[in-house]
Amino acid sequence: MIFSSLNINKEEKIHIQIQNHIKKEIDKGILKKGSKLPSTREVSKVLGISRNSVILAYENLENEGIIETFRGKGTFVAIEKEIKSDDFKVKWNNFTEDYGRLCEELDVVKTELPWKRGMISFKSIAPDESFFDLEEFKRAFLNVFSMEGDKLLNYGYAKGYKPLIEYIKEYMRKKGVLTDGKDILITNGFTEAFDILLSTLTKPNDVIACENPTHNTAIKIMKAHKLNIKPIKMDDDGINLDSLEETLKKYTPKIIYLIPSYHNPTGIVMDGEKRQNVYNICKKYKVPIIEDGFNEELVYSSSHVAPLIALSNMGNGVIYAGSFSKILFPGIRIGWIFADEKLINVLESVKRARNIHTSFIDQGIFHKYMESGSFKRYVKKIRKYYKDRYDFTIKTIEKYIPYDEVLGNGGLYIFVKINGLNTRDILRECYKRNVVFMPGDIFFINKEEKNWMRIGFSRTSEEEIEEGIKIIGEVIFSLKSKNN
Amino acid sequence: MIFSSLNINKEEKIHIQIQNHIKKEIDKGILKKGSKLPSTREVSKVLGISRNSVILAYENLENEGIIETFRGKGTFVAIEKEIKSDDFKVKWNNFTEDYGRLCEELDVVKTELPWKRGMISFKSIAPDESFFDLEEFKRAFLNVFSMEGDKLLNYGYAKGYKPLIEYIKEYMRKKGVLTDGKDILITNGFTEAFDILLSTLTKPNDVIACENPTHNTAIKIMKAHKLNIKPIKMDDDGINLDSLEETLKKYTPKIIYLIPSYHNPTGIVMDGEKRQNVYNICKKYKVPIIEDGFNEELVYSSSHVAPLIALSNMGNGVIYAGSFSKILFPGIRIGWIFADEKLINVLESVKRARNIHTSFIDQGIFHKYMESGSFKRYVKKIRKYYKDRYDFTIKTIEKYIPYDEVLGNGGLYIFVKINGLNTRDILRECYKRNVVFMPGDIFFINKEEKNWMRIGFSRTSEEEIEEGIKIIGEVIFSLKSKNN
Numbered sequence: 018m019i020f021s022s023l024n025i026n027k028e029e030k031i032h033i034q035i036q037n038h039i040k041k042e043i044d045k046g047i048l049k050k051g052s053k054l055p056s057t058r059e060v061s062k063v064l065g066i067s068r069n070s071v072i073l074a075y076e077n078l079e080n081e082g083i084i085e086t087f088r089g090k091g092t093f094v095a096i097e098k099e100i101k102s103d104d105f106k107v108k109w110n111n112f113t114e115d116y117g118r119l120c121e122e123l124d125v126v127k128t129e130l131p132w133k134r135g136m137i138s139f140k141s142i143a144p145d146e147s148f149f150d151l152e153e154f155k156r157a158f159l160n161v162f163s164m165e166g167d168k169l170l171n172y173g174y175a176k177g178y179k180p181l182i183e184y185i186k187e188y189m190r191k192k193g194v195l196t197d198g199k200d201i202l203i204t205n206g207f208t209e210a211f212d213i214l215l216s217t218l219t220k221p222n223d224v225i226a227c228e229n230p231t232h233n234t235a236i237k238i239m240k241a242h243k244l245n246i247k248p249i250k251m252d253d254d255g256i257n258l259d260s261l262e263e264t265l266k267k268y269t270p271k272i273i274y275l276i277p278s279y280h281n282p283t284g285i286v287m288d289g290e291k292r293q294n295v296y297n298i299c300k301k302y303k304v305p306i307i308e309d310g311f312n313e314e315l316v317y318s319s320s321h322v323a324p325l326i327a328l329s330n331m332g333n334g335v336i337y338a339g340s341f342s343k344i345l346f347p348g349i350r351i352g353w354i355f356a357d358e359k360l361i362n363v364l365e366s367v368k369r370a371r372n373i374h375t376s377f378i379d380q381g382i383f384h385k386y387m388e389s390g391s392f393k394r395y396v397k398k399i400r401k402y403y404k405d406r407y408d409f410t411i412k413t414i415e416k417y418i419p420y421d422e423v424l425g426n427g428g429l430y431i432f433v434k435i436n437g438l439n440t441r442d443i444l445r446e447c448y449k450r451n452v453v454f455m456p457g458d459i460f461f462i463n464k465e466e467k468n469w470m471r472i473g474f475s476r477t478s479e480e481e482i483e484e485g486i487k488i489i490g491e492v493i494f495s496l497k498s499k500n501n
Numbered sequence: 502m503i504f505s506s507l508n509i510n511k512e513e514k515i516h517i518q519i520q521n522h523i524k525k526e527i528d529k530g531i532l533k534k535g536s537k538l539p540s541t542r543e544v545s546k547v548l549g550i551s552r553n554s555v556i557l558a559y560e561n562l563e564n565e566g567i568i569e570t571f572r573g574k575g576t577f578v579a580i581e582k583e584i585k586s587d588d589f590k591v592k593w594n595n596f597t598e599d600y601g602r603l604c605e606e607l608d609v610v611k612t613e614l615p616w617k618r619g620m621i622s623f624k625s626i627a628p629d630e631s632f633f634d635l636e637e638f639k640r641a642f643l644n645v646f647s648m649e650g651d652k653l654l655n656y657g658y659a660k661g662y663k664p665l666i667e668y669i670k671e672y673m674r675k676k677g678v679l680t681d682g683k684d685i686l687i688t689n690g691f692t693e694a695f696d697i698l699l700s701t702l703t704k705p706n707d708v709i710a711c712e713n714p715t716h717n718t719a720i721k722i723m724k725a726h727k728l729n730i731k732p733i734k735m736d737d738d739g740i741n742l743d744s745l746e747e748t749l750k751k752y753t754p755k756i757i758y759l760i761p762s763y764h765n766p767t768g769i770v771m772d773g774e775k776r777q778n779v780y781n782i783c784k785k786y787k788v789p790i791i792e793d794g795f796n797e798e799l800v801y802s803s804s805h806v807a808p809l810i811a812l813s814n815m816g817n818g819v820i821y822a823g824s825f826s827k828i829l830f831p832g833i834r835i836g837w838i839f840a841d842e843k844l845i846n847v848l849e850s851v852k853r854a855r856n857i858h859t860s861f862i863d864q865g866i867f868h869k870y871m872e873s874g875s876f877k878r879y880v881k882k883i884r885k886y887y888k889d890r891y892d893f894t895i896k897t898i899e900k901y902i903p904y905d906e907v908l909g910n911g912g913l914y915i916f917v918k919i920n921g922l923n924t925r926d927i928l929r930e931c932y933k934r935n936v937v938f939m940p941g942d943i944f945f946i947n948k949e950e951k952n953w954m955r956i957g958f959s960r961t962s963e964e965e966i967e968e969g970i971k972i973i974g975e976v977i978f979s980l981k982s983k984n985n
Contacts, residue, residue, distance in 0.1 A: 019773065019806075021772060022772050022773065047777060047806070048677075049676075049677025051675070052807070098814075104813060104817075104818075105780075105783070105813055105816035105818035105819075106816055106817060107841070109843050109847070112789070112844075113701055113844075115704075117700070117702070117847045117850070120701075120850040120851045120853070121850040126659070143655055146651040146655040149651055151650050151651060151654075154650070154654065155643075155646060155650070158642060159639075162638075162639060162642075166633075166638070166639070168630065168832075170830045170832045170833065171831055172831045172832060173832055175610070193533025193535070205689065205856035206857060208854070208857050209855060209856035212854065212855055216601070217600060217601035218596050218598065218601070219598060237854055238854060241854055289526060289531035290506045290531075292531065296589075299589070303591075322503075322531070323532070327531075327533060328531070329588065329589055331588045332589035332590055333590060333591055333593070346654045347654075347655060347656045348653050348654045348655050348656060348657055348860065348861040348862055349860050349862055349863075350859070357591070357593055359593050360593040360597075363593070363601045363602075363604075366608040366611065367601055367604045369608060369610065370604040370608070370692070371692065371693060371696055372688075372690055372692050372696070372834060372856075373689075373690060373834065374834070376833050377833070378832055378863065379863060
């Protein structure tokens with residue numbers, strides 16, 4: 018309490034000592050405007066002095082306008098201490114090390130043109146929240162909360178909520194994956210999974226290989242970790258096998274990062290045979306794979322294409338990073354790493370050192386939601402929705418855009434190439450007409466390809482798609498005619 | 502789909518080609534036991550062949566026991582491919598870099614004796630979940646969910662949920678902090694806040710200063726970041742000012758980490774005057790402060806002791822890392838960094854590169870809960886509860902334990918010193934009698950002090966406290982008598 022540092026002496030009047038003490042504390046900045054003072058009764062008790070002295074001191078201070086009393090509320094400091102000009106100032110920019118600087122430089126939210134209200138956006142690939150079944154989510158919350166709300170609100174375990182881990186293991190088994198000797202770590206989405214993996218398995222200047230183009234967030238994280246990134250060429254049906262073999266042979270990367278399903282940004286789904294070839298080549302050169310399971314749930318056909326990790330059987334050379342965030346509830350940030358149990362054991366400690374664990378109440382709700390069958394129904398529903406939007410977008414592109422290449426086997430976006438035009442020029446003109454998309458260069462390791470654009474259609478209506486694609490087409494025609 | 506890689510030739514019978522294709526895909530591991538096959542109708546459509554050929558192929562495979570059909574469900578692969586012995590095996594231990602290894606080595610959950618069912622635990626300092634007002638939490642969920650559930654379940658912003666940020670700014674203002682030129686980043690608890698700060702502001706071998714002993718998670722994170730840690734001595738009333746000045750003068754650390762309220766593990770609350778002196782010394786040597794606001798809400802006295810950051814006025818040399826996790830809902834992992842807005846801008850990009858953002862639904866619920874006044878009532882209630890437990894624990898220690906020093910001004914734990922005994926020896930004996938506490942050495946930078954133990958009482962009943970402390974006392978007496 019504010020008076021515990023006051024030693025009453027016998028030379029001076031007690032109320033004066035109290036007044037001076039309060040003034041000093043205000044001057045030191047310890048008592049602020051609005052700070053509540055202890056009651057006169059408390060002060061007299063703590064200091065062992067008569068209450069009248071305290072009352073007198075408070076009255077005098079009140080007369081000076083230094084404190085004020087509100088009936089029923091108490092006594093408060095009424096003045097602000099004078100602010101000194103010698104405040105402690107730090108130039109934080111000089112304090113920021115490379116990692117922070119790189120994260121900022123590579124942050125597309127800050128560097129790319131922002132979506133503004135009223136614009137048609139082909140930039141986002143987030144799910145359309147109007148498809149979420151909110152009633153089911155609420156029911157899941159109420160169910161799990163009534164069962165074990167108190168426990169879920171207290172500390173949990175770094176690895177994750179056990180029933181959710183078991184559910185995901187079963188889910189992986191259904192994909193044809195052997196789960197013996199494997200384990201799961203729940204993460205805050207794919208982003209954290211990838212970041213934790215690179216933090217644990219790599220150091221600056223280590224070589225990592227990946228498809229080029231690839232997921233821009235993955236590029237950001239690899240660059241923030243100062244890895245030496247070796248790009249691998251892509252064909253219309255996914256990674257180029259010669260380029261893959263050549264790269265692994267020449268550079269023996271520490272690890273390779275791959276997106277077999279609905280590859281971002283091309284939308285390509287690798288077929289089963291290619292998956293087997295890719296796996297065999299990585300195995301031959303002993304390069305472990307980080308498989309981005311991104312969007313796998315959207316694969317429309319009835320026969321599921323098994324993930325790479327299913328090909329490894331009892332092997333442990335593939336790490337699978339999964340997330341439902343591109344189709345379901347990204348706001349709750351739940352993803353997972355499925356890998357060798359010895360590796361998960363290390364990653365668990367890293368997760369604990371990072372943020373102890375992912376929200377347990379979220380994991381509990383999510384598990385209840387999945388378990389109830391809601392997820393199955395939801396996926397069935399949105400597969401159809403997104404398939405229709407995909408078909409419509411392709412049709413509209415055919416109609417309006419003089420493209421040179423179109424990639425994408427479905428999913429939530431299409432990758433379009435316009436020869437002879439820098440898509441940033443197209444974007445600049447489209448932006449003036451309230452249409453925004455993702456320029457393709459950010460998906461290339463060194464931004465080296467300028468003629469691509471990613472058209473995301475997950476959150477646009479058919480009307481907006483028609484209107485927006487038409488505008489993009491018009492801009493392209495107009496720029497092309499200028500160039501000639 | 503599984504048949505898209507099959508090119509029907511004219512030389513062979515069609516149903517044979519289909520049978521062989523499926524067998525090959527199983528052998529390659531692409532089709533797994535339990536994989537669903539597309540319907541005969543789909544296959545005939547995709548391949549442009551007669552449905553009868555597909556039906557015949559499926560019948561033959563079923564006769565061979567390779568696939569099986571369940572009425573109303575579909576056709577599934579019935580056999581597992583033979584697992585080859587040449588699986589791709591990685592020795593993950595050899596792949597783990599220093600960071601992962603350090604996180605694991607320093608993970609006390611793995612290295613310390615675990616609590617087992619039926620034991621009396623003085624190890625935990627988590628809040629007692631039986632104090633949580635679950636009804637209020639549920640109400641907060643239902644309120645915010647009906648208002649904006651769909652938006653909160655989609656992607657949000659890296660900095661955090663705006664209403665929560667505004668609420669915390671106001672909360673900081675009430676602590677006497679000037680918020681102009683300052684901003685807030687919402688994090689997954691204090692742990693993430695501290696980790697993000699060190700990642701952004703330091704590089705390996707940078708010098709950092711802190712109280713010794715200090716929060717063991719902070720020690721872990723500083724060591725995982727390979728920082729050069731300079732310990733500062735503590736007195737009964739907090740950090741030793743001479744040791745502070747000497748350390749800053751001699752080593753000019755890049756940053757200093759301090760816990761002014763209910764310092765972990767000693768439980769000491771720095772008084773106002775000491776806070777001012779600490780601030781002045783750091784300012785004099787231009788060493789920015791990371792202030793751990795940990796547990797500040799528990800301070801029992803009516804007049805709030807202002808945090809260090811309140812002393813800095815318009816200056817920006819103090820970074821405040823706040824969290825309610827030690828008193829409220831740690832399972833949802835919400836904390837914050839309050840600091841200079843330019844610094845927050847960089848940290849926002851780091852947060853985005855780490856895990857995009859903290860769960861938005863959790864932030865929404867938390868905000869509604871705080872705003873409703875539930876938090877105020879809750880804090881009032883638990884202050885009394887924990888104060889009573891603290892008083893009872895102190896009384897019990899006085900009664901049973903022949904201590905040499907006891908530190909702690911309240912809070913959730915007490916730090917006890919037993920001269921001449923290594924508290925790990927005490928722990929080993931207590932453990933046999935089903936009592937566990939935290940050995941004090943883990944709170945010292947180099948585990949150099951062996952005579953301390955931390956007694957956490959947040960989750961123990963008075964009965965358990967009496968029984969557990971009595972056992973600790975008996976063990977100490979017995980060990981002391983053996984030594985003599």
